Amino acid sequence: MIKEERQKLIIEKLNRDQKINLLELSQLLNVSYDSIRRDVIELEDKGLLKKVHGGAVANSYLSFKTTQGYGMDNQEVLHLTRKAQKLFENHQTILMDGGTTNFHIAEQFPKNLELTVITNSLPLATVLNDHPKVETILLGGTYHKRYQITIGHEVMRQLDHFRVDLYLMGFNGLHPQTGVTLRHYEESVLKQKMAQSANKVAVCAIAEKLHNIETYKVCDIQEIDILVTSFKPTDVSLQDFRKHGIELL
Amino acid sequence: MIKEERQKLIIEKLNRDQKINLLELSQLLNVSYDSIRRDVIELEDKGLLKKVHGGAVANSYLSFKTTQGYGMDNQEVLHLTRKAQKLFENHQTILMDGGTTNFHIAEQFPKNLELTVITNSLPLATVLNDHPKVETILLGGTYHKRYQITIGHEVMRQLDHFRVDLYLMGFNGLHPQTGVTLRHYEESVLKQKMAQSANKVAVCAIAEKLHNIETYKVCDIQEIDILVTSFKPTDVSLQDFRKHGIELL
DNA sequence: TAAAACTTTGCATAAATTTGCAATGATGAT
DNA sequence: ATCATCATTGCAAATTTATGCAAAGTTTTA
Numbered sequence: 001m002i003k004e005e006r007q008k009l010i011i012e013k014l015n016r017d018q019k020i021n022l023l024e025l026s027q028l029l030n031v032s033y034d035s036i037r038r039d040v041i042e043l044e045d046k047g048l049l050k051k052v053h054g055g056a057v058a059n060s061y062l063s064f065k066t067t068q069g070y071g072m073d074n075q076e077v078l079h080l081t082r083k084a085q086k087l088f089e090n091h092q093t094i095l096m097d098g099g100t101t102n103f104h105i106a107e108q109f110p111k112n113l114e115l116t117v118i119t120n121s122l123p124l125a126t127v128l129n130d131h132p133k134v135e136t137i138l139l140g141g142t143y144h145k146r147y148q149i150t151i152g153h154e155v156m157r158q159l160d161h162f163r164v165d166l167y168l169m170g171f172n173g174l175h176p177q178t179g180v181t182l183r184h185y186e187e188s189v190l191k192q193k194m195a196q197s198a199n200k201v202a203v204c205a206i207a208e209k210l211h212n213i214e215t216y217k218v219c220d221i222q223e224i225d226i227l228v229t230s231f232k233p234t235d236v237s238l239q240d241f242r243k244h245g246i247e248l249l
Numbered sequence: 250m251i252k253e254e255r256q257k258l259i260i261e262k263l264n265r266d267q268k269i270n271l272l273e274l275s276q277l278l279n280v281s282y283d284s285i286r287r288d289v290i291e292l293e294d295k296g297l298l299k300k301v302h303g304g305a306v307a308n309s310y311l312s313f314k315t316t317q318g319y320g321m322d323n324q325e326v327l328h329l330t331r332k333a334q335k336l337f338e339n340h341q342t343i344l345m346d347g348g349t350t351n352f353h354i355a356e357q358f359p360k361n362l363e364l365t366v367i368t369n370s371l372p373l374a375t376v377l378n379d380h381p382k383v384e385t386i387l388l389g390g391t392y393h394k395r396y397q398i399t400i401g402h403e404v405m406r407q408l409d410h411f412r413v414d415l416y417l418m419g420f421n422g423l424h425p426q427t428g429v430t431l432r433h434y435e436e437s438v439l440k441q442k443m444a445q446s447a448n449k450v451a452v453c454a455i456a457e458k459l460h461n462i463e464t465y466k467v468c469d470i471q472e473i474d475i476l477v478t479s480f481k482p483t484d485v486s487l488q489d490f491r492k493h494g495i496e497l498l
Numbered sequence: 499t500a501a502a503a504c505t506t507t508g509c510a511t512a513a514a515t516t517t518g519c520a521a522t523g524a525t526g527a528t
Numbered sequence: 529a530t531c532a533t534c535a536t537t538g539c540a541a542a543t544t545t546a547t548g549c550a551a552a553g554t555t556t557t558a
Contacts, residue, residue: 002303003516005268022534032518037535045359047379053525054534122371122387129394138371138399140389140407145378150387154410158389158403252506271544281508286545302515303544505554514545524535 006031007039014049014058021055076206076230081105083249084168084204084228090114092165095194096124097187098149099170101204103127109134118162120150120190144186151186159197167198169224173212174205176240179221181214188216195219202226210237221246255280256288263298263307270304296328296479325455325479330354332498333417333453333477339363341414344443345373346436347398348419350453352376358383367411369399369439393435400435408446416447418473422461423454425489428470430463437465444468451475459486470495 006029014020026036040056043049049056081104088094091114096102098121106117107127113134119125120139128136139158141150169191173181180203182188195201201224210229226247231238233248242248255278263269275285293300299308308327330353337343340363345351347370355366356376362383368374369388377385388407390399418440422430429452431437444450450473459478470493477498480487487497 002268002270002301002306004301004306033534034518035516038516120389122374125392126371126375126397128392129397132394136392136394137403138387138389138392140369140387140399140404143374143377143385143387145381145385148375148378150389154386154389154407161403282544283508284506287507499558501556501558503554503556505552507552508550510547510549512545512547514543516543517541519539519541520537521539522535522537524533526531526533528530528532 001029001031003035003039006035007043010036010039010043010056011048014056019055019057023054025055077101077104080204080206080228080230081108083230084202085110086249087166087168087202087226087228088113088115092116093118093162095119095162095164095167095198097121097168097170097191097194098124098147101206102168102170105168105204106131118164120155122148122150147184147187149187151190155190156193159193162197164198165200167194167201169195169201169203169218171203171205171218172209173214174203174209174221174227175211175213176221176244178213178217180218180224181212182216182218183214185216188218191218195223200225202228204228206230252284252288255284256292259285259288259292259305260297263305268304268306296325299331326350326353329453329455329477329479330357332479333451334359335498336415336417336451336475336477337362337364341365342367342411344368344411344413344416344447346370346417346419346440346443347373347396350455351417351419354417354453355380367413369404371397371399396433396436398436400439404439405442408442411446413447414449416443416450418444418450418452418467420452420454420467421458422463423452423458423470423473423476424460424462425470425493427462427466429467429473430461431465431467432463434465437467440467444472449474451477453477455479 009029010020010025022036022040023033026033029036040049040051044051049058081101084105085108093116095118096106097119102121103123106124109131111131116135116137117128118137118139120141125136125138128134139150139155141155142152144151169180171180172183182191203224205227207230221241221244224246226249227241228249229238238248258278259269259274271282271285271289275282278285289298289300289305292298298305330350333354334357342365344367345355346368351370352372355373358380362380365384365386366377367386367388369390374385374387377383388399388404390404391401393400418429420429421432431440452473454476456479470490473495475496475498476490478487491497
């Protein structure tokens with residue numbers, strides 16, 4: 001029995017049972033425990049399974065990885081992104097960074113909207129494939145696999161060459177006193193620079209992010225020009241923001 | 250028993266059993282172990298099987314279906330991209346542009362390969378999400394929706410900052426006299442610049458592209474250092490390329 | 499046709515891979 | 529906390545692979 005044969009059997013059994021036990025398997029295939037163990041290590045290196053204590057499990061995570069977190073099952077988000085469409089006019093240049101909210105907004109652009117979109121988000125650029133009248137410019141830099149955006153010095157440098165009409169900023173927390181906050185340091189620095197490259201800065205906030213505070217500060221609330229929420233502009237929960245002269249949508 | 254006869258029998262047995270054992274086979278056919286081994290090496294070079302320790306397996310045997318989007322149904326491409334893996338060593342910096350061939354090569358990087366990959370292709374950057382040890386740098390610029398790459402002045406400018414070990418160039422035509430040619434003008438200019446940023450330039454050519462000529466010229470054949478094809482390096486169809494001192498793989 | 503050049507084949511040897519075993523360390527369940 | 533189970537490591541044996549070499553066979557060329 002050659003190695004490849006064993007490994008194929010392992011994968012097949014794993015797909016049937018979702019989990020395997022190393023000892024059991026070694027008896028079944030009539031080889032030493034060590035060989036099975038080493039097979040499982042190799043297969044894990046190839047990303048075909050996940051090794052756990054006493055055995056291995058199928059890694060089903062691969063299947064829903066591509067759409068990770070980008071599903072639109074949320075009514076609030078849908079409503080919010082619809083509302084956000086009012087921000088855009090033909091022939092504008094818009095700067096948009098990463099995050100699911102911006103992704104969904106771009107996804108819902110009207111098909112005849114003529115925009116130039118500058119972004120550091122790969123999913124965003126990709127979703128704009130379906131919008132022939134949108135010209136897309138991608139900011140280059142170090143690629144961050146988890147967020148699927150580019151970051152770092154090179155992105156900052158490219159921002160010097162642009163002055164955009166509107167920057168649609170993604171964020172994690174928005175608070176009347178603390179301002180805009182983020183979980184990721186590198187991004188928070190980048191967003192500061194982005195805000196400086198734009199005539200206007202807009203944010204779209206689901207209720208969960210309103211009045212939330214995260215670790216890294218991006219900017220004060222005064223620097224935000226437009227706030228899109230799913231509340232009515234007159235809602236009491238927004239009164240602290242109204243004070244700062246922010247346009248509410 | 251002549252070589253061709255043996256090899257035919259090997260392939261037939263392989264198609265029946267999906268795997269063969271070299272020792273067993275040598276006894277069955279009554280020839281030395283070495284002859285069988287050398288037959289198998291030849292057959293692997295032709296892409297008809299995959300050699301493994303102690304035997305060989307059918308090509309389909311190992312494909313646990315990791316492919317997505319850019320379907321990989323072509324045996325020649327599979328073989329070619331496998332062969333191309335020999336180009337890479339740990340801790341190198343590689344420049345790769347767009348095209349399906351480069352995509353498939355990246356897709357098949359060993360999971361433990363430590364590389365820095367610089368690219369202007371969005372699908373390529375995305376596929377590298379699954380390779381935790383590969384650092385990806387994305388070149389920014391105007392996004393071309395059809396090819397899903399960035400192009401234009403800004404990409405060119407960023408290239409000034411890099412000097413890479415190897416540039417893996419995608420292309421449409423490769424001809425011993427005409428050189429490397431392309432269908433898309435903007436890209437052809439970009440590729441010239443890319444070639445200048447690299448210590449070595451490699452191309453991977455399926456048979457269809459060999460001796461093919463397209464509209465826009467990228468560079469002369471002399472500027473290519475390594476050519477990966479599914480032919481043996483000694484094959485007659487490659488003799489015109491050999492003359493130019495190109496390393497054949 | 500004969501000589502030269504090349505290919506194929508089997509063998510010997512050295513290098514590399516795979517495998518199983520035993521000792522030691524780590525982990526999980528009770 | 530203890531014990532049983534599992535994981536890791538180093539090692540040695542067995543198997544397989546790579547390489548050079550020489551003999552035999554095949555093709556090319558003059």
